[in-house]
Amino acid sequence: MLSVEAVSKTFGGVQALRSASLSCAAGEILGLIGPNGAGKSTLVNAIAGVLKPDAGSVKLAGKEITGHGPEHCARAGVGRTFQTIRLFRDLTVRQNVEVAHITCRSVRPDVAARIGVDRLLAQYQLDGFADIPAGTLSYGSQRRLEIARALALGPLLLLLDEPAAGLNEDESETLAVAIEGIRRDVGCATIVIDHDLRFINRLCDRLCVMDQGQVIASGQTEEVWRDPRVIEVYVGQAETS
Numbered sequence: 001m002l003s004v005e006a007v008s009k010t011f012g013g014v015q016a017l018r019s020a021s022l023s024c025a026a027g028e029i030l031g032l033i034g035p036n037g038a039g040k041s042t043l044v045n046a047i048a049g050v051l052k053p054d055a056g057s058v059k060l061a062g063k064e065i066t067g068h069g070p071e072h073c074a075r076a077g078v079g080r081t082f083q084t085i086r087l088f089r090d091l092t093v094r095q096n097v098e099v100a101h102i103t104c105r106s107v108r109p110d111v112a113a114r115i116g117v118d119r120l121l122a123q124y125q126l127d128g129f130a131d132i133p134a135g136t137l138s139y140g141s142q143r144r145l146e147i148a149r150a151l152a153l154g155p156l157l158l159l160l161d162e163p164a165a166g167l168n169e170d171e172s173e174t175l176a177v178a179i180e181g182i183r184r185d186v187g188c189a190t191i192v193i194d195h196d197l198r199f200i201n202r203l204c205d206r207l208c209v210m211d212q213g214q215v216i217a218s219g220q221t222e223e224v225w226r227d228p229r230v231i232e233v234y235v236g237q238a239e240t241s
């Protein structure tokens with residue numbers, strides 16, 4: 001579904017991405033991990049059209065979307081959440097989801113018919129809060145609302161940037177179950193960035209590990225954790241922290 005090939009990006013003197021490549025199939029949950037500053041957010045921003053890579057290509061369902069801008073990428077089927085929650089705080093919970101669903105109805109009516117607003121609200125345990133302003137929800141509920149809103153777009157690809165940040169163990173588990181439901185219901189490719197490795201290992205089919213702008217390992221979760229380069233990055237990080 002998603003194919004990223006040899007994407008590079010430099011900010012001033014900093015090479016944030018060095019020929020990074022990855023792929024993610026429909027129905028797959030891919031964990032994108034790596035230490036601070038590895039280039040994960042930059043890669044996600046390149047996929048979501050927020051920034052234009054200096055080189056390389058991003059294709060979604062075989063179509064070139066490289067550097068096409070966030071709006072175009074959203075219409076092409078990229079849904080996302082952000083490291084820092086960005087909801088329409090004064091709109092109700094339902095309205096937040098409806099706004100995205102209306103877009104889906106015009107772009108992908110068949111998918112919109114399958115993904116109902118009420119069903120999304122129920123699936124993400126938001127049905128009891130549907131008519132209150134989104135800004136008044138608890139932190140964990142806001143995180144779930146962000147995902148429900150991204151799903152209401154009927155995405156081909158869902159990018160989740162640190163969805164478990166700030167959640168306790170029970171909330172993380174609830175979230176993991178909800179994200180697994182995405183695979184079942186929407187069948188989109190899902191990429192999850194998170195520093196919570198227990199959450200990542202529990203959830204992801206495959207991992208892609210970045211360090212200093214490069215993809216240093218990718219493959220099945222257990223296999224990747226046996227890779228000496230990955231062990232070096234994580235053990236080295238633990239020793240210095």
Ligand SMILES: Nc1ncnc2c1ncn2[C@@H]1O[C@H](COP(=O)(O)OP(=O)(O)OP(=O)(O)O)[C@@H](O)[C@H]1O
Nearest residue numbers: 011014015016034035036037038039040041042043
């Ligand atoms: N807009 C920018 N201007 C200048 N440098 C940037 C910019 N965005 C990212 N960088 C630099 O690019 C490198 C990669 O940053 P990026 O945020 O992609 O890493 P990350 O893996 O997402 O880190 P974290 O886990 O801390 O979020 C870092 O050295 C960062 O300082």
